[in-house]
Amino acid sequence: MEALKSDFGGKAHVALNDPKLRANFRRAMDGLMAKRAAQFPDAEEWKTLRARGAAVRARALARLPELLEQLEAKLTANGVIVHWAETTAEANAVVLDILKAAGVKRVIKGKSMVTEEMHLNAHLEANGIRAVESDLGEYIIQLAGQAPSHIVMPCIHMNKAEIAELFADKIEGQTYTENVDELTAAARRVLRDRFADADAGISGVNFAVAETGTLVLIENEGNGRLSTTLPPLHIAVTGIEKVLEKLEDVAPLLSLLPRSATGQVVTTYVNMISHPRQPGEKDGPKAVHLVLLDNGRSKVYGDVELADTLRCIRCAACMNHCPVYTRVGGHTYTFTYPGPIGKILTPQLEGLDCAGDQPHASTLCGACAEVCPVQIPIPDLLARLRTEAVSPTSLAVKGGGSGRSLSESLGWGGWAALYSSPRVYRLSARLLGLFGNWMPAWLPMLRQWTSVRTKPKFAAKSLHQLARERGYSHDER
């Protein structure tokens, strides 16, 4: 894999000038926000529930190392084979080895963002193994040769007409139709055969329960269940942070995740996988593997504040409510995880040198944190990562300090000198009142500001002056 680099401004420019894309996102996110809001009409219930969700995740993370060991022991006892991978390359190699050892040529995949993070499909294809995505959205973008633009609804950037065109172009015997039922039926026809002829199924994991060694997988299409039960071999892939302490911890998260994500009370399918096919059972894979991927997560875990990032349950509510994501779409984020969660996770996984512009691509409006079901303080973590980029305080962040520049430090140094001296400030304010409006609009910052706005007008007299003139007391105590 070549090292990717974020170019938020450049990609945003392209997205912002694509009216169809913007309309697709605006419409979709408006719909998702309304659906979520309808699920949490009672502010008190929401507060209680999300506090419980946050506590469950925080409790699991507090004991992450031992819970991972417990999970491995339980799964192993259940007959599931557990693998550890430090990097995505290692994880890809582990998956490939398992498939090769079993002589697999055809894989059917359930939805998994971690395998997107690994670019697993490309790796398998390069090694002669065909992997077909079975989640409808994932199937669509795979046909289109694209990456997901949303972590729950991967093809949300496309509208009906675009999908109709894609299907007519790529699916044999398919004629152009915008009828959603017909489009779904066309995909289903193709996928039925792929399920039937797959030698192995690969899926993600929503929660891994340490207490019982249970892999929880939620989905709406039944494709997850088919992928994990029909083929003789099932490989589940997950990040190490998805562990929960107890089986009862699943319940509060299940009542938060679908409601936050798609505004559903519950998903159509809730799969709980604990072991391969047992003697006497008529279905289920003969072998089940779990691949646990680190890819920088243990580094994130090493910083007490940044570790909150790992609480995420991937509901995507943050991106659905993000005014930036809504306007630029998921592909602007370059890497696998878009939206506010991506802006805090990506720089930590990939490094601030590769994605240092992402924490800055936010107004810190806080709409994300307001709807986060596990209370991740996203704006605070964005501010923290902005600090790490210029003056690293933690070894947890790859590429810390890479955002340092002389002009930036001189600028803020000067700013602090100005605003921490009452006398210098008052003199400057007076000068700005007298001459500030003569500043030409081509000056840096003023140029960007005035591209779509009028020039701000300095008042002739500052509030300091006016307050004095009007006789307001300045007796500090």
Place this chain on the structure above:
Amino acid sequence: MPMSASKPGRPHTVYFFGTCLVDLFYPEAGLAGMELLSREGLKVVFPQKQTCCGQPARNNGHPEEARAVARLQLDAFPGDWPIVVPSGSCAGMMKLHYPELFVGDPDHARAVAFSARVFELTQFLVDVLDVKLADKGRPVTVTWHPSCHSQREMGVLDQPKALLRQLANVTLVENPRETECCGFGGTFSVKQPEISAAMVADKVASIEQTGAAQVVSGDCGCLMNITGAAGKSRKAVTGRHIAEFLLERCHGGS
């Protein structure tokens, strides 16, 4: 005089923190805020040492510089009177972020005590002073724009609207996209100018669609952004800081 933020009694003196944006660009909004407080019989103290809350540096990843500026404000407001701020954003910085900014610093206790005294202006007018306004202005229709930090950090949701609703000749129309960010975000507006431009264009359009003659807000950063964008694109949207708007109504202006 003992004052606690959770259950404040009616004080006889308050501090006014003007904010740097009001100081340089919107001093009339600051004066109006101070007059709204004085006409309630309070003594309003405006420490001349005050400058800026420090938020720009903090939000850009420069906590050290932010701390240096914040420390000056701790010095400038040494008494135990409430500190009233005509901006939800600056108030949020001082109320929420000062304590964390001074963790491990000898001034931490002072910062915590300071933050407990911080109020956003409309919050103070409604929750502490329970003001009653008499409208002397001509009939007008307005809409409200809450800054992100006033609604999400300060929890100021209904207070400004309650004040506007007290005005007999003012019709408040709701903007269905009221809670969406206007795209200002401080340096965001110049670091990601195109995204900011798209956001503010949508905000201006949503305000226009309400049919209101004016947008009223409690934060001058948003106002500078919204009215600046409306002005540049020659839209009829005008804006006013809520302090100025309220005071004018009480004096009979529009």
